[in-house]
Amino acid sequence: MNPVLTPKIIYSRNAAFGLGWSVATQVAGTGVKLASTLVLTRLLAPEAYALLGTAMVVLTTLEWLSDFGVTPTLVRHTRGGERGWLLVGWQANFRRGLVLTAIAAVCAAPLAAFYHQPELFGVLLALAARPLIMSLRSPGVPLLRRNLEYRALFVDELTQALTGTLTAILVAVTIPGAGAWALVAGTLVGALAGVVVSYLLAPLAPRHHHDLEASREIRKFGGLVVMNTLVMAVWLNLDRLIGPRFLPLDAVGCYIVAWNLAMAAEAVVTRKIDVYFALMSRLPVGDRADWHQGMVPKVMRLVGPALAVGVAIAPLVVAVLYDSRYQSAGILFAVLLARLVVRTIGQLDFQLLLASGNIRPATVSYLAGAVTQGVLIVPLVLSFGVNGLAVSALISASVVTLVQVVLAPELRSGALRRMGVAALWSVIGLATAALTSRMVG
Numbered sequence: 001m002n003p004v005l006t007p008k009i010i011y012s013r014n015a016a017f018g019l020g021w022s023v024a025t026q027v028a029g030t031g032v033k034l035a036s037t038l039v040l041t042r043l044l045a046p047e048a049y050a051l052l053g054t055a056m057v058v059l060t061t062l063e064w065l066s067d068f069g070v071t072p073t074l075v076r077h078t079r080g081g082e083r084g085w086l087l088v089g090w091q092a093n094f095r096r097g098l099v100l101t102a103i104a105a106v107c108a109a110p111l112a113a114f115y116h117q118p119e120l121f122g123v124l125l126a127l128a129a130r131p132l133i134m135s136l137r138s139p140g141v142p143l144l145r146r147n148l149e150y151r152a153l154f155v156d157e158l159t160q161a162l163t164g165t166l167t168a169i170l171v172a173v174t175i176p177g178a179g180a181w182a183l184v185a186g187t188l189v190g191a192l193a194g195v196v197v198s199y200l201l202a203p204l205a206p207r208h209h210h211d212l213e214a215s216r217e218i219r220k221f222g223g224l225v226v227m228n229t230l231v232m233a234v235w236l237n238l239d240r241l242i243g244p245r246f247l248p249l250d251a252v253g254c255y256i257v258a259w260n261l262a263m264a265a266e267a268v269v270t271r272k273i274d275v276y277f278a279l280m281s282r283l284p285v286g287d288r289a290d291w292h293q294g295m296v297p298k299v300m301r302l303v304g305p306a307l308a309v310g311v312a313i314a315p316l317v318v319a320v321l322y323d324s325r326y327q328s329a330g331i332l333f334a335v336l337l338a339r340l341v342v343r344t345i346g347q348l349d350f351q352l353l354l355a356s357g358n359i360r361p362a363t364v365s366y367l368a369g370a371v372t373q374g375v376l377i378v379p380l381v382l383s384f385g386v387n388g389l390a391v392s393a394l395i396s397a398s399v400v401t402l403v404q405v406v407l408a409p410e411l412r413s414g415a416l417r418r419m420g421v422a423a424l425w426s427v428i429g430l431a432t433a434a435l436t437s438r439m440v441g
Contacts, residue, residue, distance in 0.1 A: 032158070033264060036165035037257065041322050043172040044179060046253025050244065051117065051180040052187070053256030055124040057240040058111060062100050063131060064233030068092075074142035081146050087209035090139035094206070097135025104128035115244050119180070126184050133191040140202030152201045159197045164190025228363040235370040235396065242377050243389045251328070251386040258318075258332035258390070265310065266340050269303065270347070277351040285356070289410045292352045296345070296418055303344055304425040311337045311429025315437040328386065330440065334433035335390035338426040339397045345422045346401035349411045353404075361407035369400035394426075 041049075074080035074089045105128040112121035144152045168186025171178050178185075240259065244252045276299070280288055314337055315330030322329065350362050373396035380388030401422075405415040 032161040032165055033260070036161075036168065037260065038321055039169055040172060040182070041257065041326055043169070044182060045250070046257070046325055047249040048180040048183060048253065049256045050249040050252035051120055051123045052127075052183040053240060053259075054115060054117070054120060054244045054252065055127045056187075057237050058107070058124060059100075059104055059127060059130060061233055061237045061241060062103060064237075065230055066096055066100060068096075069229070070096075071142050074146070081143055083204070084209055086139045086142060086204060087207065088215055089142065090206050091208065092215075094135045097132045100131035101128050104131070117244070117249065123180050123184055127187060130188060130191050133188065133195060136195050136206075138198040138202045138204055139206050140204035141198050144202055156194065156197055156201055160190045160194040163193035228359050228366070231363050231366040231370065235366045235373065235400070238370055238373050238396075239377065239389050239393050242374070243381060243386070246378065246381045247386055247389070250325070254326055254329040255332055255386050255389055257322070257326055258329040258336055261318075261329075261333050262336035262340060265307075265337060266343070269340065269344055272303075273344075273347050273351060276348065277355065280351060280355050288352060288355055289413075292348075293413050296348050297414070297421070299348060300345070300418065300421055300425075304341060304421060307337060307341045307344070308425040308429035308432075311341070311426070312432035312436060314433055315440050319440040327440075331387060331433065331437050332390045334430060334437070335387070335394055338430050339390075339394040341422050341426045341429070342394070342401055342419075343397045345418050346397070346404055349401070349404055349408070352410060353408060356410070358408070358410075361404050361411075364407055365400045365402075365404035368403040369396040372396045372399045398423075 070089045070092050074085060079085055080089075105125055108121050108124040108128065111124060112118055141156075143149075144156070164186040166186075167189040168182045171185045172182035175182070240256070243255065247255075276295070280291065283291055311334045314334035318330035318333055319327060346365075350359075353359050353362055373392050376392045376395060377389065380392050382388070384391065401419065405411045405419070
């Protein structure tokens, strides 16, 4: 006879089930993106990725700068699953989508002139519709994350990725010279598919709903992390916002490809860090700092060597997977993976700050990183070309990690040792990558 399932056991099984689907979502999404890149880079020149990447980083920055935490609030607040709250949240996101689309459309011409890329005007003008399209998704979508329905999220994300990828490939194959417009078509069709599938997975018809209490609580709850999000948005996107102003399109395109590869690796690390946070949050508050100090070295003994190997073989990976037009992405990929070694330490430390509700050190560290990168980008790019752009990202990530430790006393124990180990693995990886790059070059 099966034992009685207590609520704790049920919760644990649901969490494990949800984590399994969460990992499946990450693996499938990364696989689709990698496969699409392998196909599309043979159909499209680096200039196409440069145009799309520049337009998307503009949109992403605008979205982050206007992110007031509506969806996280609905996921975490005790009343966030109520129908009225979901409708109020949808209305807020819809208004935000309208404003973002209007701003992006207005900025298309000035930004094309700023980057000296006339082709960017049409691409950004078309992609400006994406925030509005995404704001039309079902009001019930936050319930999927709130209820740990990761299988539905898997279907949602995979549908968008597959639809967008197949559309981009179809346009690139059937319309010679489509260039960046194949990627634009894939992006917009994927967003539209996301709207359709959201109503199948989380059916809730949008309508006007007035709830003063819900509006007030959403603003209050979301406002706790908004400043951290704003500063982090500037820091994470600064290289791709400034770099295209001083670099040719083909170099920017190679950087975007390298960045996308590095972000796929970072997404895997981030998923594991989510588990790290979940384990930490179950501990008594007084035990978390000691547990963290003991766990970080163990985590880095696994992650550090793995990422160092990735850094070392990055040029070889690019040489095998992509044609000669993208070969300069190899060393860029290596530097950006070295950045991830350092950033992993910072992300692990941030989990302790998040668990204790003290994220101010992280916010200040992002600001310091953004200022550092802003000062370094232009001279490094003018001196070393696109490689200087990747180096500025590596240096700024190191500054973020260091400043966060300096400002948070609970992180200082063993900090020099942790950062020294991360720096050692980065140097070993980069030194080997330089040799690998010469061999494949």
